[in-house]
Amino acid sequence: MAETAEEIKARKERERDELYALDISGVEWHSAPGTEAHEERVEIAYLPEGAVAMRSSLDPGTVLRYTEAEWRAFVLGARDGEFDLEPGRHDGELAPE
Template structure:
C-alpha cells in the first residue's frame, strides 16, 4: 500500500485506539501477567468456525489473545507490542509467500 493509502487510514481510529484513549500507564512484564482476566470481554471476528482467535482489551492499552481451542492459554501484549503487530499485519509484514507450507497456493 502506498503512502497515500496509509495516510488516509491514519485519520480513522481503530477499536484498539478508542479502547486505550486516555490511558497513560503502560503495562510491563509481570504486571501484565498478574492482571485478573476473569471479567474481561473477549472479541473475535464473526465466523462459523469452531476454532478462532479472540482478543480482550486490558488496562493501559494492553491486549490479551487466546484461541478458542485452548482458552486457558492466554498471550498478553503491551500496547507497543500490539501496535507493532497490528501495523505489521496491515502492511503485509507477515504475508506468506507461496510455497510448500501452503501447498504452493498463491497468497492474497
C-alpha cells in the same frame, strides 16, 4: 537522558510481570466478525492501558498478553503485510527457492 539497555530491559520485564499479574477472568473476548462459536478462531480481549490479551478458541486456557506498544507494532506490521504467508509455505516449512 536516554535509558540504558539494562534500564529498558528492566522496564520491559516489570511491564510484562504487571500485565501477567492482572486478573482477566472477567474480560470480554472478541473474535473476527462472521466466525461461529464452534469454529477455530483467534480471540482478543482489551486490557487496561491499551494492553491486549490473545488466545485461540481451541485452547482458551493459554493466553498471551501484549503491552499497548507491542500490540500496536504487531497490528501495524500485519497491515503492512509483514506476516503474510508466502505461496507454497505450509505447516511452518519454507517454500523451495
